[in-house]
Amino acid sequence: MSQQDKMIEELFHNADELTEKQKKIVAAAIDSFAEKGFAATSTSEIAKKAGVAEGTIFRHYKTKKDLLVAIVAPTMAKLIAPFVIKDLNKVLHQDFERFEDFIKAFIENRIKFLKNNMPLFRILIQEIPFQPELREQFKEHIAQKVFERLRQIVEHYQAKGQIIEMPSDTVIRMAASTIFGYIIARYLLAPEAEWDDDTEIERTIQLLMNGLSP
Amino acid sequence: MSQQDKMIEELFHNADELTEKQKKIVAAAIDSFAEKGFAATSTSEIAKKAGVAEGTIFRHYKTKKDLLVAIVAPTMAKLIAPFVIKDLNKVLHQDFERFEDFIKAFIENRIKFLKNNMPLFRILIQEIPFQPELREQFKEHIAQKVFERLRQIVEHYQAKGQIIEMPSDTVIRMAASTIFGYIIARYLLAPEAEWDDDTEIERTIQLLMNGLSP
């Protein structure tokens, strides 16, 4: 099974219900959407790359936008999955006495996920500004659920005196900027450069810890 | 003169050489490109919004992509202008003994610029991944000139013992993440939210100072 296949398997919980050709369509679409953007990619091009007839695409996806949503929606779900699990807080606070340990485990976990799903992450951030449907999903899930969870976490560690007293939204913004900044620089802006990943992540966490400590 | 006009005047050094209709084309294109993206915007739509015939667009710009480049290239130039002025270092080190003062002045200056040119900044970051021509310009200017300048600045303040010893690229990445993180959150992700800008900028600088101090 190829890397591409594994990515798709991981992405769609019912991947075994997908036809061979359907998987090829999804793989081709991910490829092209990430490289040229959704609007600049034609369905004929996807069909050609996938080695199927154009009609086959529309057998499985009513419209081109449907195909995009079918790709992006589960990516978004996977990305925020760790925030949605029940009793995150309980697990969290048992396992991670210190904020530093929590954020380290968390960053490493999410970076690993994004690293394995870069084209999808690319499509996600590139198309959200343009697709109201995706923007709506993003707002509903991220803005509401994830943000609420993050606030709880920040406030928990603030109560323990491990994070500086500051509006939790500001803390979240800073942490998110730093983390996404690293991911974008590492995997999108300069993927070809030489990176000492462990050291860079360590330093990034240190920036946050120094900056957010009381 | 409208706000839109002022923006265009500021952007094109030879704005007085632009026809009335040409200005309207540029304004309409900025509007649509920022909202729907370059690929999803048709020339007929731009013409309609600008109140001109479609042929008029192609009288001034050979292709649709030419129009995009004519809009984005000067934006990029304006954005990096402060780095390109001669003897930046001399000016810099006379005026800003402390790194904190420098970065504060710098952030405020660039935020003010971006604030007045948000649609253009949006187009810039949205289209650079897709347009090889823009990516080339970006690499040439940012990667080479700007990065070199930033390295000098970081190393200067490192020599003075005001910045932690760390590869200058890492320092730059962290500072850029933090600053762009604020701008993107403030003006693109949640422009409608209530923001206490002065306080947020102050806190953002404090994060950097705490995180980057030896």
Next chain:
DNA sequence: TATAAAAGTGAGTAATCACTCACCTGCGAA
């Protein structure tokens, strides 16, 4: 093995695309 449903096909369609071109208009220089 027979049968129906699902998967797959590719020629065809109307709409839209970026771009062209022959023509028109207003204006400054000769």
Next chain:
DNA sequence: TTCGCAGGTGAGTGATTACTCACTTTTATA
């Protein structure tokens, strides 16, 4: 007044677009 020319026009161009549909092939089940 005449001329040249840049600015402006909009109907027209061939190419491409997302999508349809009548049809064939494959698959699952009884």
